[in-house]
Amino acid sequence: MEPRSDSRPPYLVVADQLRRRIVAGEFASGDQLPAGRELAEEYGVAPNTVLSAIRLLRDEGLVASQQGRGTFVRDVDLADVGSAAGSPEYQELLERLEGIQSLVESLDARVREIERTVQPSSGEPAEG
Numbered sequence: 001m002e003p004r005s006d007s008r009p010p011y012l013v014v015a016d017q018l019r020r021r022i023v024a025g026e027f028a029s030g031d032q033l034p035a036g037r038e039l040a041e042e043y044g045v046a047p048n049t050v051l052s053a054i055r056l057l058r059d060e061g062l063v064a065s066q067q068g069r070g071t072f073v074r075d076v077d078l079a080d081v082g083s084a085a086g087s088p089e090y091q092e093l094l095e096r097l098e099g100i101q102s103l104v105e106s107l108d109a110r111v112r113e114i115e116r117t118v119q120p121s122s123g124e125p126a127e128g
Contacts, residue, residue: 022063
């Protein structure tokens with residue numbers, strides 16, 4: 001799977017792919033998801049992107065993370081998951097998340113630019 005071919009933020013693409021695999025039964029209730037690094041390699045994304053995707057699935061109630069043990073598929077009604085993912089409300093939430101992600105990326109770029117113009121030790125503008 002190559003998330004770059006999708007216009008959505010990569011973490012949403014990865015979350016959607018994992019959600020589909022759960023609904024399809026590839027990962028059954030109680031199954032442990034592969035490690036974050038493994039998923040990052042499989043999907044061709046950064047490990048933090050996978051963490052964001054898993055966080056989204058956790059917020060949706062599809063998975064539960066256990067510190068030191070991993071992330072596991074929760075016992076949920078998969079019919080509800082499939083229908084909820086296609087609902088207009090869900091699509092609207094995804095669009096809002098994309099907008100927020102875009103704003104965060106823009107702000108992050110601005111902060112990095114400001115940090116480049118300020119000397120780290122003195123807080124004074126960089127010479128140059």
